[in-house]
Amino acid sequence: MKKKKQPVFLSYLGKCRNKYFITALGFIVxxxxxxxxxxxxxASYRSQLHKLQSEKEFYETEITRNKEDLIELRTNRAxxxxxxxxxxxMKRDNEEIFVILSTKS
Numbered sequence: 359m360k361k362k363k364q365p366v367f368l369s370y371l372g373k374c375r376n377k378y379f380i381t382a383l384g385f386i387v388x389x390x391x392x393x394x395x396x397x398x399x400x401a402s403y404r405s406q407l408h409k410l411q412s413e414k415e416f417y418e419t420e421i422t423r424n425k426e427d428l429i430e431l432r433t434n435r436a437x438x439x440x441x442x443x444x445x446x447x448m449k450r451d452n453e454e455i456f457v458i459l460s461t462k463s
Contacts, residue, residue: 390397431438442448449455 389395431441447455447457
């Protein structure tokens with residue numbers, strides 16, 4: 359008598375009945391979806407890390423720029439006066455200051 363050919367999915371089902379395979383599959387599913395470090399959490403951590411790294415680079419460049427400005431203000435008296443006049447609207451006794459605000463449309 360000829361052996362009857364089983365459908366493909368039944369042959370795979372027979373291989374899946376192995377207890378080690380079922381245990382490994384359950385472990386992989388648990389780690390992938392239910393664990394504290396699942397795929398979704400890991401992806402959100404990566405995006406947050408990328409955002410924080412870009413912020414870190416921005417603030418590092420701002421710190422270096424501010425340090426250079428501070429050194430320039432401490433060493434050059436004319437730049438200090440210019441900065442005080444522009445930033446804090448300071449004036450000398452015999453001067454008047456007119457502030458012109460432009461409206462953007």
